[in-house]
Amino acid sequence: MQRRKIMLVDDEERLLSTTKRLFERLNVDVATASNGRDALALLDECEVDVVLLDVKMPGMDGLETLSEIKKAHPLIEVVLVTGHASYDDAVQGLKLGAMDYLLKPVCMKDMLSKVEEAFEKRQEREKKIRSAQCGR
Numbered sequence: 001m002q003r004r005k006i007m008l009v010d011d012e013e014r015l016l017s018t019t020k021r022l023f024e025r026l027n028v029d030v031a032t033a034s035n036g037r038d039a040l041a042l043l044d045e046c047e048v049d050v051v052l053l054d055v056k057m058p059g060m061d062g063l064e065t066l067s068e069i070k071k072a073h074p075l076i077e078v079v080l081v082t083g084h085a086s087y088d089d090a091v092q093g094l095k096l097g098a099m100d101y102l103l104k105p106v107c108m109k110d111m112l113s114k115v116e117e118a119f120e121k122r123q124e125r126e127k128k129i130r131s132a133q134c135g136r
Contacts, residue, residue, distance in 0.1 A: 003029055004049055004050070005028075005029040005031075005046075005049045006023065006028055006029070006030055006048060006050045006052060007031045007032065007033065007039060007051045008032045008033075008052050009032070009033045009035075009036065009038075009054055009065065010034065010052075010054040010081070011034050011035060011054060011058060016032045016034065019052075020032055022108050028115070031046055035059055036059065036062070036065030036068070039051070039053070039069070040065065040072070043073055048076055049119050050077045051076055051077070052081050053065060053069075054080075054081050055080050055101075056082060062082070062093070063089065063092055063093055066078050067096050070097040075122060075125060077118035077121055078097065079098065080098045081103075082101065082102075082103060083104035099117070099118050100114060100118075102114060
């Protein structure tokens with residue numbers, strides 16, 4: 001089984017460190033960023049399959065970050081995470097390319113399940129791309 005590589009983006013440092021440790025115990029590679037700008041810079045440096053992205057952050061918010069991620073790294077799957085449930089944000093996020101969204105507080109089981117779903121979706125899309133390239 002291929003090792004999962006995720007990025008957690010949230011302005012709550014305590015949540016970042018706790019969630020990172022939990023994922024690492026499950027043999028998942030984890031990068032973290034506390035804001036959108038840092039997340040974009042890290043994505044240019046390291047390979048990531050799935051981003052768990054907080055919607056409400058100071059400065060560059062999650063929706064703006066999502067838009068930039070999809071422009072620069074269209075194959076990365078993004079799952080929005082928010083403690084401020086907003087139907088409009090969810091709809092906007094899905095329109096911008098988010099795979100799904102989770103509401104805080106999120107239990108680890110749900111987060112892991114969503115990461116697996118996103119990882120499988122990315123793998124399937126990459127498989128289709130390789131197949132199309134071989135068919136030329």
